[in-house]
Amino acid sequence: MRKFVLVVLLIAIMLFGSEEQRVFAFLATSSKKKLLTEHYILLTSLIQQILVRYFPYFMNYTELQELQHVEKLVTLQCVEGWTRKMLSEGIPLIDLIEKADPDDRVTNVIFKSTDGFTTTLTLDYIGERNIILADKLNGIELPPAQGFPFIVVAKDKWGYKWARWVEEIELSDDDKYRDYWEEFGY
Template sequence: MIFLCAGILILPALIGADSRTGRSDPQTLAAVEIRSYQGLDLSSVNDFRENSILGPRYVDISRYRLIITGLVAEETVLTYDEILLKYPHYSKVVTLYCVEGWDATILWEGVLVRDLINDAGADPRANTVIFRADDGYTTSLPLEYIMDKDILMAYRMNNVTLPAERGYPFQLVAEDKWGYKWIKWIETIELSDDPSYRGYWEQRGYSDSADTSESFYNR
């Protein structure tokens, strides 16, 4: 079951008086992980196994830039804050299924990849979206899949900012796809006209379609 709602941004706060102005200004407290949502039990942020190719990445957010490039009308470069301020926020409960045999159902919050691509302007020749990560990991998905579904680039999970181990600043929520399509630490989104492109695990025999209804390995 999937839920989608626009504009959700939960910032727990404590109201306290400012002795200098007499005003009550909010003081931000640390986020608390939620474990249920609209009657659904959620997995924990910790219910994931570390299986990245180089181990967790610790991205310097002050230097971070997301690049949207390739077959676009205008190459776009965005900071973390620009992404969060410019684009509508959405939340969605989606289950990640890992080829190792475990799964995790999480309330993801993020921005739509479709919105980022629309702003950059997709060239009519483009048919494939290639994602590149800080650790060199790559994967790809059909442009049609990205544009026709509400595919999130998540920055929060269960009401907490993504930990470094989970892909901070952004992880792709590739619903209905095996976990190796859920790329973490996204730094480049490239539009291409090459549907034969194969990412890190796809080059090693994993299915390029990665549909969870099918085997993940090409025999």
């Protein structure tokens, strides 16, 4: 019953809601997500065949805000068939990754969210498409219920690759890693 009510509410917002409500309707969630008291991004990397969980690279929210931000017009495509065009603003991921001084063997980037969700993108894809870690959509800062502090804007990928509530970015050479939805066959 709760899911039905949520779906009806989302449809009503998309049809009759304000511009701000429609911007975030595609990100709606049925439960509150835990947020970090101090918002930060943790980058882990490969060094001497060991994932650097013992010596990670941290940046807090304030430090991340001081990095160069870019804007990109992108289209989010849902597997359910709908699309939304939006202006995203955030940090070029490749710039952030380079700060962690990754090992040459890194091929994949795994994004981990505060709610346990994971998704992965190749390092080549991130660099070639200049993928960003967004903190604003259509000029509006992401509210906590919709993904604050960051969402991965995975241009040209289905919406399930757009991780939100990102708290950790793992740089990996594991080509067999299966993220949240891939575990279910997507």
